[in-house]
Amino acid sequence: MAGDFGNLERGKFPTILKETHADSLTQPFWDAAKEDRLVCQHCTNCGTFRMPPSPFCFNCQSRDHDYPELPGTGTVYSFTVVRHPLHPDLAECCPYVSGVVELDGTQGAGARMLVNIIDCDPDAVRIGDKVEIVFEHVTEEMSTPRFRPLSG
Amino acid sequence: MNTIRDKCAIVGVGTTEYYKRGQSYPETELSMACTAILAALDDAGLTINDLDGFSIYSSSCDPATVGAELGVPEIRWATTTTSGGGGCVGALGVAASAIETGQATTIVSLMTLQQLNRRLGGSAVGGMMMFAMMSDGGGSPYGGGGVPPSAAFTANNGLLSPGHSFAQITNRHMHLYGTTREQIAEVALSSRKNAGTNPRALRPEPITIDDYFNARMINDPLCLFDYTMESDGAVAVITTSTERARNLKQPPVLISAASHGGTGRWGPALFRYFQTPDEYFATSGHRPVAKRMYEMAGVGPSDVDVALLYDHFAPMVMIQLEDYGFCPIGEGGPFLADGNIRYGTGSIPVNTHGGNLSEAYIIGMTHVREAVEQLRGTAANQVEGAEVALVTGGPAGLPVSGAILRKDV
Numbered sequence: 001m002a003g004d005f006g007n008l009e010r011g012k013f014p015t016i017l018k019e020t021h022a023d024s025l026t027q028p029f030w031d032a033a034k035e036d037r038l039v040c041q042h043c044t045n046c047g048t049f050r051m052p053p054s055p056f057c058f059n060c061q062s063r064d065h066d067y068p069e070l071p072g073t074g075t076v077y078s079f080t081v082v083r084h085p086l087h088p089d090l091a092e093c094c095p096y097v098s099g100v101v102e103l104d105g106t107q108g109a110g111a112r113m114l115v116n117i118i119d120c121d122p123d124a125v126r127i128g129d130k131v132e133i134v135f136e137h138v139t140e141e142m143s144t145p146r147f148r149p150l151s152g
Numbered sequence: 153m154n155t156i157r158d159k160c161a162i163v164g165v166g167t168t169e170y171y172k173r174g175q176s177y178p179e180t181e182l183s184m185a186c187t188a189i190l191a192a193l194d195d196a197g198l199t200i201n202d203l204d205g206f207s208i209y210s211s212s213c214d215p216a217t218v219g220a221e222l223g224v225p226e227i228r229w230a231t232t233t234t235s236g237g238g239g240c241v242g243a244l245g246v247a248a249s250a251i252e253t254g255q256a257t258t259i260v261s262l263m264t265l266q267q268l269n270r271r272l273g274g275s276a277v278g279g280m281m282m283f284a285m286m287s288d289g290g291g292s293p294y295g296g297g298g299v300p301p302s303a304a305f306t307a308n309n310g311l312l313s314p315g316h317s318f319a320q321i322t323n324r325h326m327h328l329y330g331t332t333r334e335q336i337a338e339v340a341l342s343s344r345k346n347a348g349t350n351p352r353a354l355r356p357e358p359i360t361i362d363d364y365f366n367a368r369m370i371n372d373p374l375c376l377f378d379y380t381m382e383s384d385g386a387v388a389v390i391t392t393s394t395e396r397a398r399n400l401k402q403p404p405v406l407i408s409a410a411s412h413g414g415t416g417r418w419g420p421a422l423f424r425y426f427q428t429p430d431e432y433f434a435t436s437g438h439r440p441v442a443k444r445m446y447e448m449a450g451v452g453p454s455d456v457d458v459a460l461l462y463d464h465f466a467p468m469v470m471i472q473l474e475d476y477g478f479c480p481i482g483e484g485g486p487f488l489a490d491g492n493i494r495y496g497t498g499s500i501p502v503n504t505h506g507g508n509l510s511e512a513y514i515i516g517m518t519h520v521r522e523a524v525e526q527l528r529g530t531a532a533n534q535v536e537g538a539e540v541a542l543v544t545g546g547p548a549g550l551p552v553s554g555a556i557l558r559k560d561v
């Protein structure tokens with residue numbers, strides 16, 4: 001397996017898990033991702049959003065939910081610049097930026113996404129930066145979500 | 153109110169030597185656990201015939217295997233706190249609870265660690281995947297196995313080691329409070345200085361602030377010296393009732409308080425989760441545990457003579473200083489810069505043995521050993537007149553833990 005990371009691009013962490021291993025709760029996210037849409041599980045009882053999809057609402061313990069579409073933009077909540085590769089074969093994608101993004105249209109905590117932030121200058125990224133989602137369609141089932149600086 | 157305060161005591165400490173990662177071969181985790189347990193019993197003036205319980209954390213050994221290997225006559229108590237290293241000193245409280253309620257008399261807590269082929273947040277795809285899947289299953293042997301649906305939300309984001317996770321907390325702390333790398337460096341430098349006069353430290357070579365800033369950046373804002381080393385070895389401690397402890401070989405070290413847990417939404421915290429509410433994100437997760445611990449012990453931060461704070465990453469020491477009340481929230485950076493944690497001159501000497509950063513990293517148990525030696529008055533860097541020690545486990549996934557140990561005076 002080592003060495004099998006495919007063609008690496010600086011700043012972009014490769015898709016090492018190419019299957020979604022989805023269940024009925026996560027499948028709607030991956031279905032939307034295929035169409036370049038971001039949906040987020042949402043409690044229809046109290047309105048709390050949560051990520052990743054899970055059985056119970058942490059706010060009201062309801063199991064009722066739907067998957068509204070979000071604008072796909074958000075704010076960098078925290079991040080790190082990975083300069084030293086976890087594996088020598090990953091050296092070519094370093095440095096890359098990965099972090100925590102709070103999604104516009106949600107309450108923030110509880111519905112954050114943990115993502116690779118691409119198309120950016122690693123030394124210029126700051127907490128509070130506005131970003132937008134971009135999906136890479138890797139396999140029939142896996143569309144990897146990443147974020148990039150919001151243009152304009 | 154019923155409490156475990158001062159009802160039980162640590163009476164024996166035993167260890168293997170400390171090894172750099174992978175250097176303990178041909179010893180095994182089992183052989184090192186047995187070596188440490190026998191040494192701890194011997195230190196206490198006890199034998200294997202006295203041992204009747206295991207109160208461990210992170211499933212650090214298998215009591216069934218160790219009990220059979222050493223011929224323990226009867227095991228009356230076998231528990232582990234859940235999750236990882238965060239439960240370290242919480243296990244001492246569980247031991248005290250069992251002894252105080254008459255369910256066992258002599259309980260061992262330990263960690264044994266050998267990292268030949270596997271590492272947390274490992275170096276190949278398998279290790280990274282393991283990290284992505286952490287804290288999803290609960291660790292039961294009866295779990296369904298396989299890749300959980302949540303893994304697909306984290307496996308491909310490049311946040312695949314503990315250092316990547318703790319950097320998020322650190323960065324957020326820097327953003328909120330203006331904390332600087334220069335302030336955080338104080339943790340690495342002061343720990344390294346303490347290691348220099350501790351003969352068993354694995355990293356005694358001195359470092360300067362220039363060394364710190366010239367060190368390889370692993371992932372911002374964490375450089376090489378902000379990372380703990382990885383070590384092999386085992387450390388075991390023996391707990392029994394205070395009454396019995398007073399008739400044993402060593403001066404008893406009383407367990408004044410030990411609590412474990414955390415706020416529910418801390419959850420698996422930084423381990424692939426990161427959904428902690430705003431007021432808790434840039435913390436160590438220890439705040440609720442600290443409150444209960446101090447209440448149980450009937451002391452406050454100003455009573456603590458020496459603090460052994462879990463230091464897998466240097467900035468986490470700073471944040472624990474806030475959460476354990478040594479300085480106000482957000483002021484850990486200036487508190488460090490003022491020299492407060494230095495041995496010999498600071499207001500609260502921290503990690504006098506060199507800590508995980510510079511002595512050895514046996515997932516926290518080396519801190520318990522140091523606390524016991526400080527309170528016995530036999531530490532390499534002895535704090536004059538030390539009577540009260542704070543020891544912590546974590547930050548990590550819940551539970552994290554804190555304990556107050558004190559001299560029997």
Ligand SMILES: [Zn+2]
Nearest residue numbers: 043046057060
């Ligand atoms: Zn709800």
